[in-house]
Amino acid sequence: xxxxxxxxxxxxxxxxxxxxxxxxxxxxxxxxxxxxxxxxxxxxxxxxxxxxxxxxxxxxxxxxxxxxxxxxxxxxxxxxxxxxxxxxxxxxxxxxxxxxxxxxxxxxxxxxxxxxxxxxxxxxxxxxxxxxxxxxxxxxxxxxxxxxxxxxxxxxxxxxxxxxxxxxxxxxxxxxxxxxxxxxxxxxxxxxxxxxxxxxxxxxxxxxxxxxxxxxxxxxx
Amino acid sequence: xxxxxxxxxxxxxxxxxxxxxxxxxxxxxxxxxxxxxxxxxxxxxxxxxxxxxxxxxxxxxxxxxxxxxxxxxxxxxxxxxxxxxxxxxxxxxxxxxxxxxxxxxxxxxxxxxxxxxxxxxxxxxxxxxxxxxxxxxxxxxxxxxxxxxxxxxxxxxxxxxxxxxxxxxxxxxxxxxxxxxxxxxxxxxxxxxx
Numbered sequence: 001x002x003x004x005x006x007x008x009x010x011x012x013x014x015x016x017x018x019x020x021x022x023x024x025x026x027x028x029x030x031x032x033x034x035x036x037x038x039x040x041x042x043x044x045x046x047x048x049x050x051x052x053x054x055x056x057x058x059x060x061x062x063x064x065x066x067x068x069x070x071x072x073x074x075x076x077x078x079x080x081x082x083x084x085x086x087x088x089x090x091x092x093x094x095x096x097x098x099x100x101x102x103x104x105x106x107x108x109x110x111x112x113x114x115x116x117x118x119x120x121x122x123x124x125x126x127x128x129x130x131x132x133x134x135x136x137x138x139x140x141x142x143x144x145x146x147x148x149x150x151x152x153x154x155x156x157x158x159x160x161x162x163x164x165x166x167x168x169x170x171x172x173x174x175x176x177x178x179x180x181x182x183x184x185x186x187x188x189x190x191x192x193x194x195x196x197x198x199x200x201x202x203x204x205x206x207x208x209x210x211x212x213x214x215x216x217x218x219x220x221x
Numbered sequence: 222x223x224x225x226x227x228x229x230x231x232x233x234x235x236x237x238x239x240x241x242x243x244x245x246x247x248x249x250x251x252x253x254x255x256x257x258x259x260x261x262x263x264x265x266x267x268x269x270x271x272x273x274x275x276x277x278x279x280x281x282x283x284x285x286x287x288x289x290x291x292x293x294x295x296x297x298x299x300x301x302x303x304x305x306x307x308x309x310x311x312x313x314x315x316x317x318x319x320x321x322x323x324x325x326x327x328x329x330x331x332x333x334x335x336x337x338x339x340x341x342x343x344x345x346x347x348x349x350x351x352x353x354x355x356x357x358x359x360x361x362x363x364x365x366x367x368x369x370x371x372x373x374x375x376x377x378x379x380x381x382x383x384x385x386x387x388x389x390x391x392x393x394x395x396x397x398x399x400x401x402x403x404x405x406x407x408x409x410x411x412x413x414x415x
Contacts, residue, residue, distance in 0.1 A: 049406045056399030060392045067388060099398055103391045 018066070018104070018111035018119055019165065025172040032118030032168070036098065039124055043094030051089065054212070055096040058085040062100040066110065079190065083157030084198045086127030087138055087150055088205075088212060093127040094120070118168050126160030138202055139213035146213070147203035154198025155191040162187050244377045245314035247304055249326045250366065254294045258286055258306045258314045259374075265290025266308055274303045299324035 024032075047055060058081075065079040085093040098120045104110040111119045134153035138146045166180035205212050247256035259265035267288045273281040281302065286292045296302060302323055306314040353361070 049403070049410055052399055052403040052406060056396055056403075059399065060395045063391050063395055064388060099395055103394055107387045107391050 018101075019115050019122070019168060024115055024118060024168060028168055028171045029114055029118060032115070032121050034117070036094075036117035036120040036124075039091075039094040039121065039128070040098055043089075043091045043096075043124075043128075046090060047092040047095065051092055055089055055092050058088060058093070059096040059100045061085075062097055063103055066100075066104060067108070079194060079197070080123065080158060080161065081154075081194065081197070082123050082127040082161060083130050083154035083194060084150075084201055086124075086129070086131035086157060087135055087153055087198070087202065088131075089127075090131040090135060091128055093131060094124040097124040097127060122164040122168060123161055126157045126164060129160060130154075130157040135213065138206075143203050143206035143210075146206045147199040150202030151195040151199030155195035158187055158191045158194050159184070244374075245304070245306065245316040246373065246377075247302075247316040247318045248366070249318075249322060250293065250362070252295065252326060254296055254302065254304075254318055254323070254326060255291060255366070256294070256304055256316055257289075257291050257370075257374075258308070259290040266306065266314070269306050269308065271304050271306045274305065276301045276303065296323045296327055299327055 062081050062085060065081040068078060082093070082097060085096055089096055098116075101111065101116060101119055101123065105113055105116055130153045134149050134156075137149040138153065140146070162183040163180065165183050170180075244260065245256065245258045247254055249255070256271070257265065258269055258271070266286055267290055269286045269290070269292075270283060271286060271292050271294070272283045273294055275281055275298070281296075281298065281300075282294065284292045284294045286306070292304075294302070294304070299320055300323065301320045302318045304314075304316045304318075308314060
């Protein structure tokens with residue numbers, strides 16, 4: 001576990017999706033917290049009873065996904081799976097991802113409690129947006145078509161998250177272009193892997209449980 | 222849904238789980254302050270700009286880490302030194318050495334904070350008592366540091382590692398929380414029907 005002796009090539013390759021305590025300025029932290037509370041309230045309101053178990057499973061998937069580092073060349077990246085959560089849950093992805101983040105912060109010191117709001121917004125907002133945009137497309141057509149759209153959505157969620165992270169850093173004084181480039185390019189492999197995984201998950205879900213995307217009555221879209 | 226998640230988990234399960242946290246530490250090194258910056262998995266941060274500030278936020282100077290993530294800084298004022306390294310993308314390393322320790326390094330009598338002599342300073346002063354020359358003292362201190370370095374790194378890595386039990390515990394918490402939510406929502410629904 002602590003073996004990797006390889007010299008760090010770029011500092012961004014360990015988990016930049018979780019911003020740590022002390023890296024952001026106070027207005028950003030407070031703004032993030034307020035936005036997160038709003039998102040969670042919105043998400044809880046659009047979480048019907050029968051979706052709660054699905055939300056729990058996706059929350060747990062997210063919790064575990066961030067702990068698993070995929071070695072790519074000399075560095076390693078970790079999965080996030082926020083796109084999948086957004087596609088399945090819509091707004092309800094917000095509380096689901098928040099719970100995952102909270103427990104990551106408490107158990108492993110990922111991120112930190114003060115930046116929890118910002119991290120929640122950075123990860124959950126792209127999930128919700130992807131859900132709103134791609135969910136109708138994922139539900140339509142053959143399972144394969146749905147899977148392709150799902151894959152695009154999964155990749156887009158990561159891209160949007162890197163952008164959100166870069167914006168948070170910029171608002172705190174980092175140079176945007178530099179930060180954005182650093183986070184974005186180091187996450188291209190994650191985008192590809194997440195796209196494939198999300199596509200596979202959507203394909204399977206469309207085959208075995210098509211009603212997961214079928215009902216629109218649950219105010220999800 | 223459940224099957225797809227099981228599939229995802231099954232796909233991911235064999236991969237090693239590990240977490241990265243930024244670790245940083247400073248310690249006296251003869252007349253300098255030595256420090257290290259890296260990640261909890263043992264990777265160090267080479268060639269990183271370390272800025273040094275005093276307590277009020279005024280900049281005292283800067284230095285760079287070497288290929289092993291170590292840096293040296295020679296203090297010129299006996300004040301509290303705050304070392305900050307921005308590893309980019311939300312990673313910030315910060316380590317603090319208080320005024321008493323800095324004063325001790327500079328060979329000044331730590332008049333401001335004599336009673337608060339740091340524990341790290343105890344070894345050199347004990348060596349002085351044993352009648353060692355300054356050079357022998359410095360060599361001894363350097364030797365100790367080199368011996369302790371891997372230990373310290375491993376200890377920090379150990380403190381920061383995420384073990385399997387915590388992962389399972391976290392998953393348990395999540396299911397418990399959502400189960401509770403489900404219970405409350407179901408009760409509300411039943412209540413509204415009656």
